[in-house]
Amino acid sequence: MTLTPVIYERNYAWGPAELKLGTRTLIMGILNVTPDSFSDGGRYINVERAVAHAIQMMEDGADLIDIGGESTRPGSDIVGADEELSRIIPVIEALRQQAPHIPISVDTYKADVARQAIQAGAHIINDVWGAKADPEMARTAAELGCPLILMHNRQERDYTNYLVDVVRNLEESIQIALEAGVHPDQIILDPGIGFVKDLNENLVLMSSLRLLNEMGYPVLLATSRKRFIQNTLQVQADDALEGTAATVAFGIAQGCQMVRVHDVKPIRRTVDMCDAMLYASPGLRRK
DSSP states (O other): OOOSOEEOOEEEEETTEEEEESSSOEEEEEEEOOSOOTTTTTTTOSHHHHHHHHHHHHHHTOSEEEEESSOOSTTOOOOOHHHHHHHHHHHHHHHHHHOTTSOEEEEOSOHHHHHHHHHHTOOEEEETTTTOSSTTHHHHHHHHTOOEEEEOOOSSOOOSSHHHHHHHHHHHHHHHHHHHTOOGGGEEEEOOTTSSOOHHHHHHHHTTHHHHHTTSSOBEEOOTTOHHHHHHHTOOGGGOHHHHHHHHHHHHHTTOOEEEESOHHHHHHHHHHHHHHHTTOTTOEEO
16 A cells, blocks of 8 residues: 555746645635634625735745635525625735735635636635536636636535545546536645534545545645534634644645645644655655
């Protein structure tokens, strides 16, 4: 059995903004411009405060900023496209004006929102429904020529063979993207930790991330402050830093090349130590 993960090498450039996968783990800083996100809802709905926080996260060690205008926590209200756009577009435009070197991803499953966000200055689409909620999403990403993050998600927790089903569901998303014309190098996968999975299923998937690493695409891991950490450690979201760091380290060891987090500065240190060990491995495989 091969112990070292696959490291996928990708270069993305958008003028002064750029990302390079393959030399170290990238940190995606979370910027929720929502009133009801589970951990930081309401903190950054003001444009100036949101931009300031984004810039601070970059100074703390983030490589890109993920801007979301609709909460995806369980039980959250569905937000219309117009409302979502009114929340994110002013922030994207202001951030691009003040810090054009910062790569931006937009956290949305709506194709029209994604298109307008990219046109406003975002660079990456981060779709929590893996291009399955909006039939135009994959085609939109293909037309825009931007990276597309495909997260595992499904309507019901009716798994037949859990890990096999997760991989199969992601393969479906990949096929949708490829058939729509998305270039393979533009696809990034996300296991969807915390989405339609109970505590044990989240833990099992965390211990099996190598399966996703072998699927042929870079993997983004988004575990920050999530409920499975809170439940495991019996802590609140704001006290889940150590648990988040543990999941980040465990994910990097299995080949996750990007992590999405709230607490950038301490996670940067965690990531840097993990990278020092991982990238010293003589058996590291690169593609």
